[in-house]
Amino acid sequence: MIRDINSNYCYDIHHNLAIDYVNEKLSVGTCCQSGRVISEKTSIEGLWNINELKKIRSENIEGKLSHTFCNSCTKLEKTGNISRRYASHEFYQEWNTDKKIIRGLDIKLGNLCNLKCTICGPNSSSAWIPDAKKLGINVSENMYYKKEHNKNLNLTIDNIDVIENLEMIKFWGGEPLMDEKHADILEQLDQLGILKNCRVVYNTNGTHRVSDRIINLWGKANLVELYFSIDDIEDRFNYERFGADWNGVVDNLKWYYESLPSNHLFYLMTTVSYLNIWYLPELYDWKKQNFDTNCMGDENKILLQPAIGICSIDTMSDRLKNKLLNKFKLYPDLINFLKFPKVKNDYLPTKFFDYTEKLDQIRSTNWKNTFKEFEAILND
Ligand SMILES: C[S@@+](CC[C@H](N)C(=O)[O-])C[C@H]1O[C@@H](n2cnc3c(N)ncnc32)[C@H](O)[C@@H]1O
Ligand code: SF4
Numbered sequence: 001m002i003r004d005i006n007s008n009y010c011y012d013i014h015h016n017l018a019i020d021y022v023n024e025k026l027s028v029g030t031c032c033q034s035g036r037v038i039s040e041k042t043s044i045e046g047l048w049n050i051n052e053l054k055k056i057r058s059e060n061i062e063g064k065l066s067h068t069f070c071n072s073c074t075k076l077e078k079t080g081n082i083s084r085r086y087a088s089h090e091f092y093q094e095w096n097t098d099k100k101i102i103r104g105l106d107i108k109l110g111n112l113c114n115l116k117c118t119i120c121g122p123n124s125s126s127a128w129i130p131d132a133k134k135l136g137i138n139v140s141e142n143m144y145y146k147k148e149h150n151k152n153l154n155l156t157i158d159n160i161d162v163i164e165n166l167e168m169i170k171f172w173g174g175e176p177l178m179d180e181k182h183a184d185i186l187e188q189l190d191q192l193g194i195l196k197n198c199r200v201v202y203n204t205n206g207t208h209r210v211s212d213r214i215i216n217l218w219g220k221a222n223l224v225e226l227y228f229s230i231d232d233i234e235d236r237f238n239y240e241r242f243g244a245d246w247n248g249v250v251d252n253l254k255w256y257y258e259s260l261p262s263n264h265l266f267y268l269m270t271t272v273s274y275l276n277i278w279y280l281p282e283l284y285d286w287k288k289q290n291f292d293t294n295c296m297g298d299e300n301k302i303l304l305q306p307a308i309g310i311c312s313i314d315t316m317s318d319r320l321k322n323k324l325l326n327k328f329k330l331y332p333d334l335i336n337f338l339k340f341p342k343v344k345n346d347y348l349p350t351k352f353f354d355y356t357e358k359l360d361q362i363r364s365t366n367w368k369n370t371f372k373e374f375e376a377i378l379n380d
Contacts, residue, residue, distance in 0.1 A: 007063050008060065008063045008064060008065050009060060009063075010030070010060055010065065010070065010073070010085045010088070010089075011088055011089060011091075011092040012030050012031040012034075012084070012085065012088050012104070013030045013056055013057055013060045013070075014057055014060070015092070015101065015102060015103040015104060016030060016031050016088075016102070016103065016104040016105070016106060017030070017044065017047060017048055017053075017102055017104070017105055017106070018030060018031050018032055018034060018036070018105075018106040018107075018108070019044075019047060019105065019106070019107050019108070019155065020036060020107075020108040020110075021107075021108065021109050021110040021153060021181070022038065022110070022142050023110070023142060023144075023145070023146045024146070024152070024153060025038050025039070025040070025153075026038075026039055026041070026042060026047065026153065026155065027039065028047045028050065028053065029069060030053065030056065030069060030070075031084055031088070031106060032084075032106045032108070032170075032172070033072040033073065033084050034069045034070060034072070035066070035068045035069040035070075035071070037050065037052045042153065042154065042155060042156055043155075043156045043157065043158040043159070044102070044105070044155065044156070044157050044158075044159075044162060044163055045157075045158050045159040045162045045163075046158070048101070048102060048162055056069055065085075070085070072084070073085040073086075081340070101161075101162055101163075101165060102162055102163055102165065102166055103165055103166060103167045103168065104166070104167065104168045104169070104170070105166065105168070105169045105170070106170045106172075107155075107169065107170065107171050107172075107182070107185070108172055108173060108174070109171060109172070109173045109174055109176050109179070109181050109182060110145055110173060110174050111123060111124050111125055111126050111143060111145055111173060111174045112126050112145045112147070112173060112174045112175065112178050112179065113125035113126055113127050113128075113173060113174045113175040113178070113205070114127055114175060114178065114205075114207060114243055115127060115175070115205055115207065115241055115242060115243040115244050116128040116131055116242045116243055117205075117229075117240060117241050117242060118239070118240050118242060118273075118275060118311060118356070118359065119231075119240070119271055119273050119275070119307045119309065119311050121137065121309075122137065122139050122143045123143060124173065124174060125174065125175075126143070126144070126145035126174070127243060129143060129144065131359065131362050131363070134362050135358060135359070135362070145174070147179075154184065155185055156188070157188050157189075157192060160192055160194075163189075163192070163194060164192075164194060166189070166194050166197065166198055167197060167198060167199065167222075168198060168199045168200075168201060169185070169186075169189070169198055169199075169200055169201070170201040170202070170203075171200075171201070171202050171203075172202070172203040173203075175204065175205055175207070175208065176202055176203070176204060177202065177204050177208040177209075177210060178208060180211070180213070180214070182202075182214075183211075183213055183214050183217055186200065186214075186217040186218075186221070187217065190217060190220055195217070195220050195221050195222075196220060196221070196222060197222055198221050198222055198223075199221070199222055199223045199224075199225060200218065200221045200223070200224050200225070201224075201225045201227070202224075202225070202226050202227065203227045203229060203269060204226060204227070204228060204229065205228075205229050205241060205244060205249075206228045206229065206230060206244075206249040206252050206253060207244050207245075207248065207249060207252065208252070209252055209255055209256075209259075215259060215260065215261065218260065218261060218263075218264070219261035219263065221263065222263065223263050223264065223265065224260065224261075224263060224264040224265075225264070225265045225266075225267065226256065226264065226265075226266050226267070227267045227268075227269040227303070228249075228253065228266065228267065228268055228269065229241075229269050229270075229271065230249070230268045230269070230270060230283070231270050231271050231272070231273070231275070231276045231283070232275070232276040232279055232282075232283055233246065233279075233282060233283055233286045234246050235370055236275070236276065236279060236370055236371065237249070239275070239365060239367065239370045239371075240273075240275050240276060242363060242365075250290070253266075253291055257291075257294065257295055258295070260294075260295075262295075262296055264294060265294065265298055265300075266291075266294050266300040267300060267301050267302070267303055268283075268287060268291075268300065268301070268302045268303070269303050269305065270283065270302055270303065270304050270305070271305055271306070271307045272304055272305065272306055272307060272313060272337065273306075273307035273311035273312065273313060274311050274312075274313055274316075274349055274352050274374075275311055275356075275367075275371065277313055277316075277324065277374075278324070278327070278371075278373065278374040278377060279371075279374070280304075280328070280331070280334055281327065281328065281330070281331055281334065283302070284302065284331055284333075284334070287300065287302060302333070304333065304334075304337045306340065306341070310351055310352055310355045311352055311355075313341050314341055314342060315341075315342060315343075315344040315349075316341050316343060316344070316349075317343060317344060317348075318343045318344075319380075320377070320378070321338060321341070321343050323377060324338060325338060348378065348379075349378070
């Protein structure tokens with residue numbers, strides 16, 4: 001049965017489970033953007049059945065969305081934006097909705113990461129912690145990634161009934177390809193005969209290749225989707241994805257192109273911020289010339305998402321928007337993307353300038369040198 005989206009019904013609440021590794025504990029929610037509760041449980045069945053999630057499900061059947069858990073969707077919907085609930089509603093319509101319980105798992109494998117991307121922070125990247133402290137950002141105890149704790153924390157599958165209809169499992173972090181915890185989960189799914197039905201999805205920064213063990217497991221999945229987080233090219237990429245080396249990432253993309261079993265799709269996941277918006281046409285051109293398809297000839301699509309936080313383009317000026325519209329003339333996807341940000345006349349992103357200048361002092365970088373053309377446009 002297809003549910004009415006206006007009734008507040010959210011498919012994810014009833015069919016998705018989000019799990020985060022927080023050092024020695026797991027925390028759970030309904031999707032990647034929902035609130036979380038820490039739990040003592042470590043089995044998927046146990047986490048699925050905790051009282052908080054049961055309550056959210058029964059309230060949702062009565063037409064309510066949880067204030068604490070679903071805030072990010074309700075806020076977006078109030079301002080006329082597309083929420084995850086809306087987006088997933090369309091997605092679930094393609095599924096056979098008579099099937100029972102968990103269809104999607106969304107797993108954040110802690111915040112272990114080798115990079116400190118400008119748009120990111122210590123909540124997602126352990127490498128960010130020293131810089132965050134210098135910036136005066138609050139670093140909570142949970143942000144200190146403790147490998148020895150996570151090593152002993154194993155997500156288990158005790159009851160196959162809860163998980164047998166699983167169709168998608170998504171891994172993110174941190175950098176999910178930095179340790180093989182995800183492979184342990186895939187191995188369990190394989191042994192239960194479930195992996196063959198699953199789309200296995202990763203958000204990755206592209207700085208790591210994977211072992212033969214993982215290639216072998218991926219070959220047993222229904223489909224593997226790798227979303228490479230690439231927002232720009234060359235020196236600007238190195239600035240934005242601080243700690244990464246553009247040439248190394250390009251070599252890795254070639255390696256993935258040559259090494260993966262045929263059941264895969266690649267994407268570029270591009271987060272649009274003040275740092276890269278001016279240069280997006282160059283990313284599109286680079287992709288066309290260097291990484292346009294996988295080895296089977298399927299297109300490697302670019303997916304654009306807006307950055308949240310200090311580098312967000314949410315309040316760009318009318319003048320800047322018009323300049324961008326002019327620059328993006330030959331790029332329909334980019335023109336489409338520009339429909340969303342609101343404009344604020346004569347607004348100079350001073351908070352963004354302050355932030356990048358402080359970061360430059362900490363990192364001995366200079367954003368004005370790296371983004372010369374855009375800096376001139378902003379100050380024009
Ligand atoms: C937090 S990362 C974790 C996975 C992996 N390390 C990666 O970079 O793909 C997941 C995604 O969030 C994006 N991201 C980071 N900071 C963001 C922000 N402030 N707003 C929106 N997306 C952001 C990243 O670019 C990436 O595509
Ligand atoms: S690679 Fe991913 S998790 Fe790491 S700092 Fe960048 S966006 Fe954050």
